[in-house]
Amino acid sequence: DQQVKQNSPSLSVQEGRISILNCDYTNSMFDYFLWYKKYPAEGPTFLISISSIKDKNEDGRFTVFLNKSAKHLSLHIVPSQPGDSAVYFCAARHQGAQKLVFGQGTRLTINP
Amino acid sequence: ETGVTQSPTHLIKTRGQQVTLRCSSQSGHNTVSWYQQALGQGPQFIFQYYREEENGRGNFPPRFSGLQFPNYSSELNVNALELDDSALYLCASSPDRDETQYFGPGTRLLVL
Numbered sequence: 001d002q003q004v005k006q007n008s009p010s011l012s013v014q015e016g017r018i019s020i021l022n023c024d025y026t027n028s029m030f031d032y033f034l035w036y037k038k039y040p041a042e043g044p045t046f047l048i049s050i051s052s053i054k055d056k057n058e059d060g061r062f063t064v065f066l067n068k069s070a071k072h073l074s075l076h077i078v079p080s081q082p083g084d085s086a087v088y089f090c091a092a093r094h095q096g097a098q099k100l101v102f103g104q105g106t107r108l109t110i111n112p
Numbered sequence: 113e114t115g116v117t118q119s120p121t122h123l124i125k126t127r128g129q130q131v132t133l134r135c136s137s138q139s140g141h142n143t144v145s146w147y148q149q150a151l152g153q154g155p156q157f158i159f160q161y162y163r164e165e166e167n168g169r170g171n172f173p174p175r176f177s178g179l180q181f182p183n184y185s186s187e188l189n190v191n192a193l194e195l196d197d198s199a200l201y202l203c204a205s206s207p208d209r210d211e212t213q214y215f216g217p218g219t220r221l222l223v224l
Binding site for chain 1: 116118147152154155204210216218
């Protein structure tokens with residue numbers, strides 16, 4: 001049972017435009033969500049997080065939106081840069097739980 | 113402040129053997145979590161250690177075991193290796209149990 005799903009395996013965006021990565025979840029007990037970026041041969045790097053009491057969190061070029069009623073979150077990157085090319089994972093956790101539950105990842109490619 | 117480090121980077125074992133993977137957490141982080149990432153999938157939670165005690169476990173058999181030491185290092189041990197154990201093994205440390213997890217680069221294990 002995949003509790004966190006990233007339905008787009010890949011996404012290609014032109015440099016300077018907005019990249020939007022999507023993530024859906026099924027477990028209504030999740031109350032904290034994170035996005036990680038992963039380059040080849042490296043571990044996931046923490047990008048940004050959001051608590052379920054908020055619907056938006058912003059950090060520089062990265063903004064995460066949470067729609068609890070739809071059980072959906074998205075990561076917006078604007079403007080997209082070539083260095084943003086990587087695999088992006090969304091992850092979720094519920095209060096009192098130790099583990100992060102990850103989606104399958106979306107490979108983002110930024111074209112010059 | 114140094115990040116999370118893991119050793120070795122790559123390892124080849126044969127079916128039935130035992131393996132020990134090592135992780136050095138960020139200084140001051142009292143929590144370490146281990147994940148298994150199969151090709152094309154998101155990381156799957158194996159277990160978490162908090163102050164040297166196991167603090168939660170995912171759906172992995174008992175032949176996956178761990179240790180955490182007072183010097184911020186930890187180990188993942190896998191006995192009776194199976195072909196399906198071939199994966200990237202990631203450790204992640206956090207300042208406390210419910211805080212953001214920071215990942216190491218991983219150990220890629222191949223079981224032949």
